[in-house]
Amino acid sequence: MNWDQMFSDTALLMKRSAIREILKLTAQPDVISFSGGLPAPELFPVERVRHATDVILAERGSEVLQYSTSEGMPELRGLIARRLSTPNFTVHPDNILITSGSQQGVDMLGRIFINHGDHVVVENPTYLGMMTSWRPHNIQFTAVPTDADGMIVDELKPLLAQRHKIVYSIPTFQNPQGVTLSYERRLKLAQLLIEHQLPFVEDDPYGELRYSGEKIPTVLEVEAAARGSNTVDGHVIYAGTFSKILTPGLRIGYLVAAAPVIEKLVQVKQSTDLHTSTLNQFITYEIAQDEAFLASHITMLRQVYRERRDLMLRLMDEHFPSEATWTRPEGGLFLMVTLPESLDATEILKQALEHKVAFVPCEGFFTGGGGHNTFRVNFSNARPEMIEEGVKRLGMVLKDAMTVRS
Ligand SMILES: Cc1ncc(COP(=O)(O)O)c(C=O)c1O
Structure with missing residues (x-):
């Protein structure tokens, strides 16, 4: 059977995620990997998860093993609503839909908004997981350049004269660059969205992981x-x-959205997986409702990741060749390195893997070409001694590549 002839046009446009393929390569235990977007596993609250699971199974019994509503557990939606609300901004639980990870949320947004041939505005570079998910809709990405303050909103303005369907962005501690959209640009962006009646997806998995600088309100707010x-x-x-x-x-x-959008998303959710795991929603709620615990857990994560970011930056200053530049994120899990144009990060990854150290080349994160000389470095996952050794090895590999070039 030639299965390729059987697959739909949409399925044929799907590709394996380059990130997940690279993750496989770097999974050998002796590789120091700065490649994935992985949190530090030693910081997972394993005992809390075990305890929460015991408590809910003992107290709620079979209810937590039953089917549940597509919108998600009301108590969990209430908790998320409270966490997102501020003195000047109230999020109502009815504006929330629980998804199986935010990746499913991003995927469902593609399904409710995008028609074949639509134009979608994104930062350049942007999150590969979104592109993997939305590309099969056969869309055109329009890339807006970014700098240290995130998307250059002035460059977005002229693009909106043409017909664009939606803007997708990671305004805070962007993946892959780690940069954050400044407050001034958020204000300008908000005006543009209102003026052009344009939907905007604010993908914000990292917003709570700030290590320095002032908190900036979400674009939503x-x-x-x-x-x-x-x-x-x-x-x-x-x-x-x-x-x-x-x-x-x-x-x-x-996902948090206006009521008509949530209503449409619920329909997609029903056709996708009926609802997010009841058990996992209960476990998450049981842990997160202990607000003092959650706050102290996030404070601890910030502390550890701050130290790892600072160590990484200090070692890069020390060991990386002067021709390389990189971003200095105030939070999140990543920074992005830019090498001279004549170098190719994918080629350098091969050499790095020979020295048992890995990163993610960013070429695939750029829409419409470019970025061959850039790569993403994760600083949350590796322990300090591994960061120390890994950055030294990477510095050596980069310096060798510079020498070969000259
Ligand atoms: C920008 C961005 N969006 C979404 C996700 C997906 O996160 P999850 O599905 O685990 O919530 C990630 C994960 O790394 C990400 O970097």
């Missing part, structure tokens, strides 16, 4: 304020997750 509103009834659709502040294995994410 800034846009509401720009419309003189204090509720979720505007152009922004926000994707959040417990993956980076608790554990990704539970696969609990959420």
Whole structure:
């Protein structure tokens, strides 16, 4: 049977995620990997998860093993609503849908908004998982350049004169660059969204992992304020997750959006997997409702990741060749390195793997070419002694590559 002849056009446009393929390569235990977007496993609250599972099975019995609503567990939606609300901005639980990780949320947004041939605005570079998911809709990506303050919103403005369907962005601690959209740009962006009646996806898995600098309100909140509103009834659709502040294995994410968008998403959710795992929602709620625990857990994560980021940056300053430049993120899990144009990060990865150290070349994160000389480095997953050794090895590999070039 020639299965390729049987697959739909959409299925044929799907490709294996380059990230997941690279992760396989670097999974050997002796490789120091800066490649994945993985949180530090030694910081997972294993005992809490075990205890929460025991408690809910003992107290709620078979209820937590039953089917449940597509919108998600009401108590968990209430908790997320409270966590996202501020003195000037109220999120209502009805504006929340629980998803199986925020990746499912991003995928469902592609399904409800995008027609074949639509134009979608993204940062350049952007999150590969979104491109993998939305590309099969046969869309055109329009790339907006970024700098140290995130998407250059002034460059977005002229693009909106043409017909674009939606903007997708990771405004805070972007993947792969680690940069954050400044408050001034958030304000400008909000005005543009309102003026052009344009939906905006704010993908925000890293927002709570800030290690330095001032907290900036979400685009969701800034846009509401720009419309003189204090509720979720505007152009922004926000994707959040417990993956980076608790554990990704539970696969609990959420979307926050205006009521008509949630209604459409519920229909997609029903056709996709009926609902997110009841048991995992209960476990997440049982842990997160202990607000003091969750706050102290996030404080601990910030502390550890801050130390790892600082160590990584200090060692890169010490060991990387002067021709390389890199971003200096205030939070999140990544930074991005840019090499001279004449170097190819994928080629350098091969040499790095010979020295048992890995990163992710960013070429695939760029829409419409470019970026061959850039790569992403994760600083959350490896322990300090591994960061120390890994950056030294990488520095050596990069210096060798520079010498061969000259
Ligand atoms: C920008 C971005 N969005 C979404 C996700 C998916 O996260 P999850 O599905 O675990 O919530 C990730 C994961 O690394 C990410 O970097």
